[in-house]
Amino acid sequence: MKQFQFEYINDEQLSKELDRIAMWVSRTMTSGVCFQIFAETMDLNRIEAVVGAVTASMPDASYIGCSTNGNIINGAKSKSDIIIVCTVYEYPTTKIEVFQYELTNENYREVTADLINKVNEKDWVKAVEMLLTIRGMSMTGFCNELSKVKAGVQVFGGGAFSDDLNEEEAYVFSSSGSISNHSAAFLLIGGEDLNITTNYITGWKPLGRELHITKAEGSRLIEIDNQPAFRAYEKYLKIGNDEYFFKNTLEFPLFYYYNGINILRAPTACLPDESLIMTADINEDVKARLAYGDPETIISSIKEERNKLVAFRPEAVRIYSCAARRTFWGDNEVSTETLPLESLAPTSGFFTSGEFMRTGQFVNQHNVTLVIAGMREGKAPDLKTEDYSFGDEDNTGKYSLINRLANFIEISTNELEEANRRLEVMAITDELTQLYNRREIQHRIKAALKEEDASVSLIMLDIDYFKTVNDTYGHKVGDNVLRGLAGMLKDSLDRVRCNAVAGRWGGEEFMILLSNCPPGYANDAAEMIRKAFSGLDFDGCPHQTISLGTAEAHDAENADSLCSRADHALYAAKNSGRNRVCSAEE
Numbered sequence: 001m002k003q004f005q006f007e008y009i010n011d012e013q014l015s016k017e018l019d020r021i022a023m024w025v026s027r028t029m030t031s032g033v034c035f036q037i038f039a040e041t042m043d044l045n046r047i048e049a050v051v052g053a054v055t056a057s058m059p060d061a062s063y064i065g066c067s068t069n070g071n072i073i074n075g076a077k078s079k080s081d082i083i084i085v086c087t088v089y090e091y092p093t094t095k096i097e098v099f100q101y102e103l104t105n106e107n108y109r110e111v112t113a114d115l116i117n118k119v120n121e122k123d124w125v126k127a128v129e130m131l132l133t134i135r136g137m138s139m140t141g142f143c144n145e146l147s148k149v150k151a152g153v154q155v156f157g158g159g160a161f162s163d164d165l166n167e168e169e170a171y172v173f174s175s176s177g178s179i180s181n182h183s184a185a186f187l188l189i190g191g192e193d194l195n196i197t198t199n200y201i202t203g204w205k206p207l208g209r210e211l212h213i214t215k216a217e218g219s220r221l222i223e224i225d226n227q228p229a230f231r232a233y234e235k236y237l238k239i240g241n242d243e244y245f246f247k248n249t250l251e252f253p254l255f256y257y258y259n260g261i262n263i264l265r266a267p268t269a270c271l272p273d274e275s276l277i278m279t280a281d282i283n284e285d286v287k288a289r290l291a292y293g294d295p296e297t298i299i300s301s302i303k304e305e306r307n308k309l310v311a312f313r314p315e316a317v318r319i320y321s322c323a324a325r326r327t328f329w330g331d332n333e334v335s336t337e338t339l340p341l342e343s344l345a346p347t348s349g350f351f352t353s354g355e356f357m358r359t360g361q362f363v364n365q366h367n368v369t370l371v372i373a374g375m376r377e378g379k380a381p382d383l384k385t386e387d388y389s390f391g392d393e394d395n396t397g398k399y400s401l402i403n404r405l406a407n408f409i410e411i412s413t414n415e416l417e418e419a420n421r422r423l424e425v426m427a428i429t430d431e432l433t434q435l436y437n438r439r440e441i442q443h444r445i446k447a448a449l450k451e452e453d454a455s456v457s458l459i460m461l462d463i464d465y466f467k468t469v470n471d472t473y474g475h476k477v478g479d480n481v482l483r484g485l486a487g488m489l490k491d492s493l494d495r496v497r498c499n500a501v502a503g504r505w506g507g508e509e510f511m512i513l514l515s516n517c518p519p520g521y522a523n524d525a526a527e528m529i530r531k532a533f534s535g536l537d538f539d540g541c542p543h544q545t546i547s548l549g550t551a552e553a554h555d556a557e558n559a560d561s562l563c564s565r566a567d568h569a570l571y572a573a574k575n576s577g578r579n580r581v582c583s584a585e586e
Contacts, residue, residue, distance in 0.1 A: 001315040002088040003346040007080035018057035032089040032096040037065030038350040040081040066131040066160035067171040068350035069323040075342025076335035094191035100177030103184040112145035126190035130157035138219035140281035158320035158352035201370040203298030206289035216284040221276040228274030250324035255291035259362040266367040314374035319349030324368040430504040433486035441503025456553040457522035458566040459512040466508040477540040522550040526581040545579035
């Protein structure tokens with residue numbers, strides 16, 4: 001595999017570069033030639049002129065390209081608004097093929113189905129590289145459908161963009177179609193001697209407390225914590241609903257768990273009702289956090305990825321980097337995270353409106369992410385690779401303040417969340433027995449009775465002659481008996497054939513809620529519990545017994561009625577001699 005990269009300066013220079021490549025190809029055995037044209041301009045005349053020159057110089061070559069928010073050449077941010085990357089495949093087994101489709105919210109299923117059929121027909125395909133116009137589209141359905149491509153085929157690529165972050169328009173073009181602002185171009189690559197490895201890097205870390213996505217419809221995020229979604233950005237980041245909203249929020253995406261990985265989602269627009277349009281669908285009733293860029297984590301991830309690629313020995317590296325990363329670093333430093341890869345192989349790509357990569361089974365759309373694809377023909381050569389200096393000492397001083405502040409916020413937030421979790425547990429737990437308290441077990445009984453077609457039973461129990469235990473042996477021994485009963489209930493309920501929870505009703509009285517169990521089963525469970533408790537040993541006092549009452553809920557019965565019937569059954573057991581089970585149904 002041989003790669004040529006150059007910036008477009010003028011037509012004369014372009015012609016010379018293309019002639020040089022054509023001459024090299026004519027003297028070499030090749031299996032395919034593919035140009036990639038990335039344009040940080042929306043000037044169609046200039047794009048068409050470059051495409052025309054490439055086609056005229058090498059009519060048999062394939063090409064694929066798009067408009068961008070910036071280009072990467074030789075591992076660094078390009079100063080030119082158009083770059084040309086030509087990859088020459090040298091192994092006879094390597095094959096490439098380009099397809100282009102019009103892509104809309106209405107036809108993505110047909111597009112992905114046709115593409116998957118083409119991949120399935122060509123057993124040589126190892127990867128699908130793609131360029132897409134995605135602004136104004138929800139890509140979730142597209143990604144879900146594309147995930148059906150046969151196992152083992154890697155998928156990666158990027159969303160076309162404009163040099164202006166607020167511009168909706170973007171273009172995709174290829175040798176299989178024309179320049180289009182609603183399009184997808186796919187490069188199928190494969191062959192037995194072609195090797196590809198892909199990975200993604202974020203470096204963005206969650207910041208602050210968890211936010212609850214309380215209302216969402218597709219890619220429209222309506223409410224966070226039951227408030228209009230925009231207000232979270234306004235409250236925590238002082239970001240206004242103005243012309244700079246998209247640019248400002250790019251650096252602070254939402255961080256949440258999706259399809260088995262942590263993923264970032266950035267808003268693209270704020271609507272008049274203060275709902276947000278996201279680049280992909282976001283699920284309702286999930287927890288998310290705002291995220292921030294951590295330079296040290298980014299550099300650490302780049303080091304790790306470079307070490308992996310050293311072993312892989314790529315002959316070319318493709319980069320799809322989110323425009324937010326360019327905004328985050330700034331043009332003078334954005335190459336910090338891509339130049340280390342150029343030290344391994346020619347590295348090129350562009351700054352995108354969204355990044356795509358298959359992880360396991362799923363094709364995911366990423367935001368604020370760096371997608372990397374390393375490619376090689378043949379076996380990895382046994383070559384010595386020079387070390388790369390990351391300039392750690394410079395970065396450490398420069399970013400120490402933001403990292404320390406972010407770390408302080410993260411640790412403080414975690415401590416506060418842990419304290420809140422403990423308070424939530426304390427609010428529903430009886431301190432002595434660690435079972436549910438009366439308020440919580442009442443709440444659960446009411447909730448169970450509201451479930452459709454649910455069978456609900458109660459077991460109410462009381463320790464026999466418990467006052468005598470306290471009076472004779474002391475309250476400390478009495479507390480040990482209560483704790484022993486609670487522990488026995490936890491163990492026993494783990495063995496019952498239905499859903500079961502227990503709570504302390506008050507004093508020495510306890511309530512057990514059974515749901516989804518067969519008729520009459522409450523009596524069997526109660527008898528098992530009675531026998532188990534009678535065999536418990538206690539320090540400081542002899543064996544104790546319990547009396548139990550059971551009640552099965554009638555149709556449309558409320559909690560007060562059911563509890564009352566269980567209570568009456570319990571007192572029937574006590575009045576008939578104690579240490580026994582009585583049923584309200586009897």
